[in-house]
Amino acid sequence: xxxxxxxxxxxxxxxxxxxxxxxxxxxxxxxxxxxxxxxxxxxxxxxxxxxxxxxxxxxxxxxxxxxxxxxxxxxxxxxxxxxxxxxxxxxxxxxxxxxxxxxxxxxxxxxxxxxxxxxxxxxxxxxxxxxxxxxxxxxxxxxxxxxxxxxxxxxxxxxxxxxxxxxxxxxxxxxxxxxxxxxxxxxxxxxxxxxxxxxxxxxxxxxxxxxxxxxxxxxxxxxxxxxxxxxxxxxxxxxxxxxxxxxxxxxxxxxxxxxxxxxxxxxxxxxxxxxxxxxxxxxxxxxxxxxxxxxxxxxxxxx
Numbered sequence: 001x002x003x004x005x006x007x008x009x010x011x012x013x014x015x016x017x018x019x020x021x022x023x024x025x026x027x028x029x030x031x032x033x034x035x036x037x038x039x040x041x042x043x044x045x046x047x048x049x050x051x052x053x054x055x056x057x058x059x060x061x062x063x064x065x066x067x068x069x070x071x072x073x074x075x076x077x078x079x080x081x082x083x084x085x086x087x088x089x090x091x092x093x094x095x096x097x098x099x100x101x102x103x104x105x106x107x108x109x110x111x112x113x114x115x116x117x118x119x120x121x122x123x124x125x126x127x128x129x130x131x132x133x134x135x136x137x138x139x140x141x142x143x144x145x146x147x148x149x150x151x152x153x154x155x156x157x158x159x160x161x162x163x164x165x166x167x168x169x170x171x172x173x174x175x176x177x178x179x180x181x182x183x184x185x186x187x188x189x190x191x192x193x194x195x196x197x198x199x200x201x202x203x204x205x206x207x208x209x210x211x212x213x214x215x216x217x218x219x220x221x222x223x224x225x226x227x228x229x230x231x232x233x234x235x236x237x238x239x240x241x242x243x244x245x246x247x248x249x250x251x252x253x254x255x256x257x258x259x260x261x262x263x264x265x266x267x268x269x270x271x272x273x274x275x276x277x278x279x280x281x282x283x284x285x286x287x288x289x290x291x292x293x294x295x296x297x298x299x300x301x302x303x
Contacts, residue, residue, distance in 0.1 A: 013271070017261075020262065024079060039227075056068065061241070067232070074228050082208040086208055088144065092154075096151065101162025102189055108159070127149055154204070161197070174187075213233070216230025219234065
């Protein structure tokens with residue numbers, strides 16, 4: 001609870017968390033707000049996108065579909081892909097990095113060379129290649145593609161933390177008590193290495209949302225007519241949409257705002273963790289009077 005209080009005192013981070021919470025609520029309960037189906041075509045305005053109005057809060061697209069409703073359904077896709085792909089990359093990266101750091105030696109070197117090879121490929125182009133070679137474009141496939149290409153950075157971070165922890169006294173005590181290597185990794189090393197990884201995971205959600213939007217924009221992600229912020233931007237590129245700037249602004253601003261929100265959330269988590277560590281260190285310091293050096297006068301008086 002103290003950590004949550006420190007996080008909420010960071011106004012920028014709390015604002016970002018509030019925006020994400022609002023977006024989640026709207027994405028989940030969107031049909032209760034506006035029951036219009038996201039793919040409903042209004043043939044009366046087909047080919048004539050309508051500006052924002054009381055009937056259509058964010059306007060309509062070239063097919064007469066309500067952009068507000070499609071943006072809410074697109075938020076479902078983006079948030080689901082961002083969070084689920086982060087869980088995939090988090091699981092692989094933490095496990096891989098913890099094993100490499102705990103093992104050390106030749107195994108650690110070999111595992112890290114594989115990570116270096118993965119990091120040497122531009123991630124986005126690797127995403128494009130894998131997506132282009134995939135015949136189906138279900139959400140599960142997109143989540144796996146993004147998750148399986150975004151874990152190497154997390155693994156390096158976890159490995160560095162494990163390397164700094166594996167020779168600590170509490171780990172040596174666990175070894176002396178006969179704990180097996182697997183138990184040491186799961187019960188002692190990974191839990192104590194998670195603080196910086198949580199910050200990286202919050203950043204990763206925003207990166208994953210951007211990756212999904214980019215894939216959908218290039219036609220390699222969520223396929224029409226299913227709504228996604230990326231393919232909504234793709235629809236706005238049609239020559240007939242040049243006079244409808246709201247078709248670009250709505251999904252574009254949502255992508256920017258969501259990525260920025262997760263960035264400030266990650267920064268707020270980092271600051272609150274740093275303050276928690278500083279407070280713990282201060283609590284562990286001995287009282288000042290115990291550190292005071294006796295003066296000459298004090299020594300002479302005792303004599």
